[in-house]
Structures are given as C-alpha cells and as structure tokens.
Amino acid sequence: MALKLPCYCASLRQATRAISQEYDRAMRPLNLTGTQFTLLRMLNELPSARVNDLAEALAMDQTTVSRTLALIKDAKLIERQAGEDRREARWVLTAAGRKKLREGSPLWESAQRRVESLIGADQAERLKDAAFRLTQKLAR
Amino acid sequence: MALKLPCYCASLRQATRAISQEYDRAMRPLNLTGTQFTLLRMLNELPSARVNDLAEALAMDQTTVSRTLALIKDAKLIERQAGEDRREARWVLTAAGRKKLREGSPLWESAQRRVESLIGADQAERLKDAAFRLTQKLAR
DNA sequence: GCATTTTACATGTATCTACATATATTGTCA
DNA sequence: TGACAATATATGTAGATACATGTAAAATGC
Numbered sequence A, B: 001m002a003l004k005l006p007c008y009c010a011s012l013r014q015a016t017r018a019i020s021q022e023y024d025r026a027m028r029p030l031n032l033t034g035t036q037f038t039l040l041r042m043l044n045e046l047p048s049a050r051v052n053d054l055a056e057a058l059a060m061d062q063t064t065v066s067r068t069l070a071l072i073k074d075a076k077l078i079e080r081q082a083g084e085d086r087r088e089a090r091w092v093l094t095a096a097g098r099k100k101l102r103e104g105s106p107l108w109e110s111a112q113r114r115v116e117s118l119i120g121a122d123q124a125e126r127l128k129d130a131a132f133r134l135t136q137k138l139a140r
Numbered sequence C: 001g002c003a004t005t006t007t008a009c010a011t012g013t014a015t016c017t018a019c020a021t022a023t024a025t026t027g028t029c030a
Numbered sequence D: 001t002g003a004c005a006a007t008a009t010a011t012g013t014a015g016a017t018a019c020a021t022g023t024a025a026a027a028t029g030c
Helices: A008-030 A034-045 A051-058 A062-074 A095-119 A121-138 B008-030 B034-045 B051-058 B062-074 B095-119 B121-138
Strands: A078-082 A089-093 B078-082 B089-093
Touching (some): A008 A095, A008 B008, A008 B034, A008 B121, A034 A051, A034 A062, A034 A078, A034 B008, A051 A062, A051 A089, A062 A078, A089 A095, A095 A121, A095 B008, A095 B121, A121 B008, A121 B121, B008 B034, B034 B051, B034 B062, B034 B078, B034 B089, B034 B095, B051 B062, B051 B089, B062 B078, B095 B121
16 A cells, blocks of 8 residues: 655655556557647647747646657647747647547546546545645746 | 646646656755655665565555666665565665765755745645545555 | 466666757847 | 847756566465
C-alpha cells in the first residue's frame, strides 16, 4: 500500500504518477499519451498558439512543449503555420488532429468520470482547484 | 499566466511540474533532485527496504525506483545489502547518505514552509491529503 | 525430483521533464 | 546604421517515468 508522505512535492508526484497512468491507459487505443491529448485540446481552444503560449498556459517548460509538439506533428495531427514574425511558429490542428480529438473525447470523459467515481466529484473539483492555486503561486 | 484546465490529470501535472522545480532547486546545492532526496528519506524511515517496498510506498514503478537507486548508489549515498533471498537487494544509507540527509533537511523544510506561505498551511495540508486519497484509490 | 510458475530485480526503449545553451530573427539605441 | 539586447524556438544532455521484456532465483505442483 502507498504510504502517506509528509512532503507536499512527493505527495503530488505520487498522485500525478498514478493519475497519469490512468489517463495514458485511457488514451492508449488512440496511440496518444495524456500529455499529447492535452496539447491537442489546447490547440483546439487556442488556435494558432505559439510554443510559448502553450508553455505558459500549461506551466510547462518551453523546451518540453517544443519536443511534444514535434511528436504530434510527426503524427500529422498538427501543422506549423508561419506567423508574421519569422521566428515564431503558429500551430494548428490538421483534419486528422481534429478527428483524434473527437475520437479521444469520450475516452478522456470516461477517465474524468472514473476519477469522480473514486473520490467524489466535489473532492475531485476541490483537488483540481487547489492544484491550480498552487500552480498560480509557483509558476513564474 | 497559467490556464485553469478542466482535466484532473493535466491540472495535477501542471502543479506537480511547478512544485517539483521548486524542490529540485532547493536541493540543487546538494547535487540531489527532489526525487532522490525522497528516496533517501524513505530509506531512513524504512531501513533495508527492497526495491519493491519503495515502489509500493511511493506508488512508483519498480523500474523507476531501480534506476533512481542506481543513481544514488553511484553517488555512494546508499549501498546494497544481501537479503536472505539471493534475488533481493536490501538498501541502506551509507554514512555519506546520512550526511546528505542531514544537510538536505533544512533545505527541504524551507521548501515546505515556502509552499505553506504561498497557499496557507491548512490549504497545503488539504491538498496533500486529497492527493494521497487519490493515490490510494488509483494505486493498483 | 523436475518442470512450471512466481517473485525480485534489471534492461531496452520511448516519452516527459527541465536546465544550459545554440540559432535565428527582431527590437533598441547611440 | 550598426552593435547589442531581447525574443522565439530548437538542441544537447540528463533524470523521471512506465511498459515490455529479460534474467536469475525461489516456490509450487505433479
């Protein structure tokens, strides 16, 4: 059985490992990781987002976003558009990307429902909110 | 600014990235990551633990524990003891490992205090508890 | 007793992660 | 205008992570 830890960081890592496995398994039939699906969702919400936009929104390192985008680009789920600035890359979903998003949505929804069934929808919401408050305070 | 996400998994990952950076930075002077320090702490609590004991306690994959132990073993902070069973490895802190733990403890404590100062000690505790409840429900 | 299964740990491979740094482009200002 | 700073992204390297699989040793069952 997992141990209760005094460390805030270790406790969050513990829970994040467990929940990530859950979502990764849920997305497995699509050949996508949870992280990759999250990026597809973000690009649906924020069309033509740049690497830095996504990095800031998700509190991810710019280099991590860069590499993960490369993976879903290689899978032809997104494509790069030129920005006004020749430095920047604007990313958009391809038709295949939108299809994956449609196919993945019920899988993602059932993972969400599963979490709610395990700890209760209100608990789940409170946990999510508390995690986000911490993110806001810590993200530079 | 970081976005509030509907996904429980993405929200936890977001917060975990942020807090992990905080603890990793805190442990930097010791040339240790937060994860490595957590393993030292666990081996202090559970002397002669086996790989699988640690994996279960932390809800980590056995292979991840195996590799991380190899790192702190190479740094001579822990050493392998023979178990009764020739398959198993029992891990114990070395003198250098205990020293690192002593040196790291104030750094870890101040990271803990910093989290509390950011979101409040009660909020921090509730977040930790909620994370642990989720871990318990999800850990296979 | 020996074949089969189970247990304990390690290794191959791939993704996620971040820090340090590189590269290319744009902005600034003397 | 030309040097220097700032911005946007990518690459080198290394740790954290997990799944699939390998290896060795112990347990089980006939």
